[in-house]
Amino acid sequence: MTGPVASAVVRAAPRASRGLWRDALRRLVRNGPAMLGLVFIVIFVLGAVLAPLIAPYDPTIGSIVQGKQPPNMTHIMGTDLLGRDEFTRVLYGARISLTVGTVAVFFGLLFGCLIGAIAGGAGGAIDGLLMRFIDVLLAVPGILLAIGIVAWLGQGQIQIMLAVGISYAPIFARLLRGSLLALRESDYVIAARSMGASPARILLRHMLPNALTPLIVQATLAAATAIIDVAGLGFLGLGPGDPRVAEWGEMLTDSARFLQSAPYLIFFPGAAIVISAIGFNLLGDGLREALDPRLKR
Amino acid sequence: MLRFVVRRVLGAIPVLFGLSVILFLFLRLLPGDPAIAILGQHATPQLIAQIHETLGLDKPLYVQYLDYLANLLQGNFGASIIDSRTVVDTFLQRFPVTVELTIGALIFAVGLGIPLGRLAARHPNGWIDGLVTVISLFGISIPIFVLGYTMVYIFGVQLHWLPALGSIDPRLGVTAVTHFPIVDAILSGKPNAVIDSISHLILPAIALGSIPLATVTRITRAAVIDVSNEDYVRTARAKGLTQSRVDDRHIMRNAWLPVTTVIGLQVGSLLAGAVLTETVFTWNGVGSWVVSSIQNHDYIVVQSLILIFATIFLVVNLIVDIGYAFLNPRIRYS
Numbered sequence: 122m123t124g125p126v127a128s129a130v131v132r133a134a135p136r137a138s139r140g141l142w143r144d145a146l147r148r149l150v151r152n153g154p155a156m157l158g159l160v161f162i163v164i165f166v167l168g169a170v171l172a173p174l175i176a177p178y179d180p181t182i183g184s185i186v187q188g189k190q191p192p193n194m195t196h197i198m199g200t201d202l203l204g205r206d207e208f209t210r211v212l213y214g215a216r217i218s219l220t221v222g223t224v225a226v227f228f229g230l231l232f233g234c235l236i237g238a239i240a241g242g243a244g245g246a247i248d249g250l251l252m253r254f255i256d257v258l259l260a261v262p263g264i265l266l267a268i269g270i271v272a273w274l275g276q277g278q279i280q281i282m283l284a285v286g287i288s289y290a291p292i293f294a295r296l297l298r299g300s301l302l303a304l305r306e307s308d309y310v311i312a313a314r315s316m317g318a319s320p321a322r323i324l325l326r327h328m329l330p331n332a333l334t335p336l337i338v339q340a341t342l343a344a345a346t347a348i349i350d351v352a353g354l355g356f357l358g359l360g361p362g363d364p365r366v367a368e369w370g371e372m373l374t375d376s377a378r379f380l381q382s383a384p385y386l387i388f389f390p391g392a393a394i395v396i397s398a399i400g401f402n403l404l405g406d407g408l409r410e411a412l413d414p415r416l417k418r
Numbered sequence: 419m420l421r422f423v424v425r426r427v428l429g430a431i432p433v434l435f436g437l438s439v440i441l442f443l444f445l446r447l448l449p450g451d452p453a454i455a456i457l458g459q460h461a462t463p464q465l466i467a468q469i470h471e472t473l474g475l476d477k478p479l480y481v482q483y484l485d486y487l488a489n490l491l492q493g494n495f496g497a498s499i500i501d502s503r504t505v506v507d508t509f510l511q512r513f514p515v516t517v518e519l520t521i522g523a524l525i526f527a528v529g530l531g532i533p534l535g536r537l538a539a540r541h542p543n544g545w546i547d548g549l550v551t552v553i554s555l556f557g558i559s560i561p562i563f564v565l566g567y568t569m570v571y572i573f574g575v576q577l578h579w580l581p582a583l584g585s586i587d588p589r590l591g592v593t594a595v596t597h598f599p600i601v602d603a604i605l606s607g608k609p610n611a612v613i614d615s616i617s618h619l620i621l622p623a624i625a626l627g628s629i630p631l632a633t634v635t636r637i638t639r640a641a642v643i644d645v646s647n648e649d650y651v652r653t654a655r656a657k658g659l660t661q662s663r664v665d666d667r668h669i670m671r672n673a674w675l676p677v678t679t680v681i682g683l684q685v686g687s688l689l690a691g692a693v694l695t696e697t698v699f700t701w702n703g704v705g706s707w708v709v710s711s712i713q714n715h716d717y718i719v720v721q722s723l724i725l726i727f728a729t730i731f732l733v734v735n736l737i738v739d740i741g742y743a744f745l746n747p748r749i750r751y752s
């Protein structure tokens with residue numbers, strides 16, 4: 122058995138179980154839509170990683186004479202205003218969007234879990250104070266908080282990661298705190314406490330592993346919104362701030378003025394954002410069903 | 419009930435207070451001299467001195483905050499450095515545009531989401547349910563600006579069915595009285611202006627309403643399926659009531675509770691989404707004002723708008739909470 126996760130396993134599977142994670146993995150692999158989502162993600166990750174090898178052109182070099190070419194045999198997605206190959210830029214854009222999006226979610230998890238773990242672990246006045254702080258962050262709706270933070274920190278990839286991450290932290294903090302509060306009175310935590318385990322040990326070894334599953338699901342779904350939000354910041358002119366860098370959101374802004382003559386410049390980066398977001402949404406839903414089979418419809 | 423309302427209203431005050439502290443520090447902790455951050459590197463010493471004076475930057479920090487708070491409580495949010503107009507003035511002019519857009523999006527999301535959710539719930543796992551699942555997956559995965567430009571291209575540029583940009587055709591010469599485009603068109607007494615303003619609203623409302631549509635559909639579907647399994651629904655069917663009567667009188671009445679809550683919660687996503695939607699469709703609402711203020715480093719406006727958006731969001735949530743407690747006595751007494 123795998124220690125503290127054992128009680129969750131007993132609840133999850135009617136037959137002799139092989140462990141929460143192996144059971145979940147098997148359910149996930151059998152979930153068609155989730156696997157489709159994973160395929161989408163893998164395609165984009167491979168495209169991003171292998172961009173220097175598979176991209177036919179340089180993402181920063183082009184000539185204005187060859188600008189705004191519709192898709193053809195030499196440029197399968199056409200060329201942008203400056204004559205740069207659109208396919209190449211979509212591939213390189215995947216690097217920025219996926220990296221910035223996932224690192225932002227990681228930052229959000231880090232800040233959120235830190236606050237949630239302290240609040241849920243400590244309880245009392247510290248919990249009250251931290252949760253009021255979370256309430257303040259939650260009062261600024263959606264992407265507006267990220268917009269405000271970028272306006273303050275200035276443009277750049279790290280700043281965007283921090284801004285989107287901080288705007289997601291409240292969700293993770295609340296989620297973790299809620300799980301921890303529910304676990305505080307569970308039998309095995311009381312048992313560990315009565316055996317003299319230190320509060321830090323109880324939190325890290327006994328409670329956190331059992332509070333992980335909703336966080337994993339939420340983080341996967343957040344990756345989808347993070348990709349959309351990062352592109353949104355780029356679209357509003359708050360992107361990485363370097364015109365040479367290919368970023369899906371910024372590519373859209375640049376092309377919007379030429380919607381009539383070059384609609385494909387909106388279509389390809391737009392499709393890239395949508396497909397990668399669908400990938401994370403499908404995988405997230407699949408993970409939710411796999412980790413908590415009671416939710417399966 | 420009164421105690422519940424008082425408790426909830428009092429609960430919102432510390433949140434606004436905390437936010438005002440953070441936003442106050444936001445402006446003061448800008449790198450370097452806040453006055454230079456606001457005015458740019460080439461500002462004249464007179465202008466810099468003026469900003470120092472307005473913000474009270476030479477006073478101690480806590481005095482500055484108290485002054486700021488006192489001003490806020492009197493409805494004085496400061497003025498834009500771009501056009502020197504007060505934030506409140508411009509806000510009152512632009513906010514109706516955003517409200518109209520938000521209401522349009524909400525009508526689209528609720529008007530389509532509830533029937534779709536009910537339809538999907540009637541035959542769970544059937545083909546309609548599958549289609550609804552796909553629609554809501556797209557709804558949450560497509561950014562507002564991608565959907566917006568796609569619709570502008572198809573319905574505006576290619577088919578010429580709907581106007582692509584702006585909230586009303588300026589050539590119609592409608593004078594702004596209430597600043598709600600449709601209301602002003604009605605007041606102008608020109609039927610073609612009314613039709614024009616409504617047709618300008620359709621594409622932006624769909625773009626902004628796509629995420630709420632997905633959420634409302636999902637929640638309605640789940641709520642209806644949930645209630646359909648209740649004993650009293652089975653009893654209603656057993657005594658021979660027609661399907662539509664069971665649906666309306668027994669299922670929907672109870673399914674409304676979670677659905678209304680979720681609709682209220684959409685207001686936050688709509689306000690934030692208005693920033694993107696108004697930029698795509700070049701509407702002169704509060705959302706596009708946020709964007710232009712950030713681009714112009716008009717930090718006083720940005721600071722005030724974030725506070726105003728949060729206040730609206732909190733107030734709407736408060737109304738939803740109170741409405742929910744009113745509908746559902748179990749909440750009120752817990």
